[in-house]
Amino acid sequence: MNESGIEARGISKKFTRFKGHGHALHEAIERAAFPRAAPDARDATNSVAWALREVSFSVRHGECVGLIGHNGAGKSVLLRILARITRPTSGEARLVGRVGAVLEVGAGFNRELTVRENVFLNGAILGMKKSEIAHKFDDIIAFSEMGVIVDQPLKVCSSGMNVRLAFAIAAQLEPEILLMDEVLAVADADYVRACLARLRVLAHEGRTILLVGHDLDMIAALCPRVLWLEHGRLIADGEASAVIAEYRARVAASGHA
Numbered sequence: 001m002n003e004s005g006i007e008a009r010g011i012s013k014k015f016t017r018f019k020g021h022g023h024a025l026h027e028a029i030e031r032a033a034f035p036r037a038a039p040d041a042r043d044a045t046n047s048v049a050w051a052l053r054e055v056s057f058s059v060r061h062g063e064c065v066g067l068i069g070h071n072g073a074g075k076s077v078l079l080r081i082l083a084r085i086t087r088p089t090s091g092e093a094r095l096v097g098r099v100g101a102v103l104e105v106g107a108g109f110n111r112e113l114t115v116r117e118n119v120f121l122n123g124a125i126l127g128m129k130k131s132e133i134a135h136k137f138d139d140i141i142a143f144s145e146m147g148v149i150v151d152q153p154l155k156v157c158s159s160g161m162n163v164r165l166a167f168a169i170a171a172q173l174e175p176e177i178l179l180m181d182e183v184l185a186v187a188d189a190d191y192v193r194a195c196l197a198r199l200r201v202l203a204h205e206g207r208t209i210l211l212v213g214h215d216l217d218m219i220a221a222l223c224p225r226v227l228w229l230e231h232g233r234l235i236a237d238g239e240a241s242a243v244i245a246e247y248r249a250r251v252a253a254s255g256h257a
Contacts (some may be wrong), residue, residue, distance in 0.1 A: 005095065005177050005208035006082065010091035013052040013232075051077040054091070061096070061176075062206040064199075066213065066223035066240060068247055073229040075212045079179050080105060080212070095209065097176025098127050102166045111155040115146050115165065118154050119123055120189040122169045136172050143194070144168035162186045164191060171198045175209045196222070216244050 052074045061067050069075050080086045082093050083101040101108070108125055109118050119140055123133035141147050144164040149156065157165070170178055180199075199222055203209055211221050219226060219240065226243040228236035236243045 001168055003061055003092070004058040004061070005061040005096055007094040008055055008057050008078075008082070008091070008211060009093070011052055011055045011078065011081060011088045011093060012090045013074075013081065013086070014048050014050045014052065014088075015087045016048050042152070052081075052088070052234050055229070055232075055234045056091075057234060057237055058211060058229055059208055061208055063210040063225065064203040064207075064211065064223050066211050066219035066226040067229065068213070068216065068219060068223045068226055068244070069143075069229035070251075074232040075229055076103070076181055079181050079212060083179055095177055099177045099179065100126055100162075100170035100173060100175030101179040102170050103179070103181045108166070109154055109162065112153055114153055114155070115141075115150045118165065119169060122166070123173055126169075126175060128173055133173070140165075140168045141164045143172055143198070145191075160188060160191075167195055168196075171195075171202065174202070174205075177188070177210075179204060179210050182214055195232070216248065220244055 055074075055078060067075050067078070079101065080103065081088050082095060083099060083103065085101075085103070108122050110121060113121065117135075119131065119137060121132050121185070123136075124130075141150055144161075144167075146157075146161060146165060153164075154162070167180075170180075196218065199209065199211070203222065209223075211219065211223060223240050225238065226236075226240045227234060228243050228247055236246060
């Protein structure tokens, strides 16, 4: 199938830091106790940081694509835009099909609700009917290995357990498009192996997968194609082994992590 499951067109995202409006408690107290007649020039100037600049690419239905780059390259911001969690400053993203996202730990969960309630909440966010979630519920709990605490509030769970649940929901509810950030780093080795095996099954079934990771060997094993973000710009898009080799050479030469 050649139709695009994911299409990004000129996506840019900027963040503005407002000088003179600090959020720290001591800054608020200082401003209240010692008000100034007017802000100085430094405080009046806002600074702009671009997380993404004119990022364009498409992922065909059934493709499994890796997304690499150093910390702060804009990978997570891009996934949040694709998942409709945040809006781009300019450009647009088009996704065709039901989207499942496993982003930063705790995203899409309410820690005051039980594990059971969060499964139904997260499934509803994915656009699933209650009956569909109920049909898959036992598989989700079994895969996440959280049966013992299924009726406990999520706030008693560790970060690794949160990741288990998030991945189990996304993988078992079988979205047409799966967006995965670098979250398996907080899971134990056995569960990572189980997740990778499940990802291979999803890829074989023709799901569209965009996978962010720093584990380049894992990316190479799962993804025939890789996108490389550098300082918010897409600088390479091609066959996995070639792009990863170039990235490793750049890292070795610059000492960048």
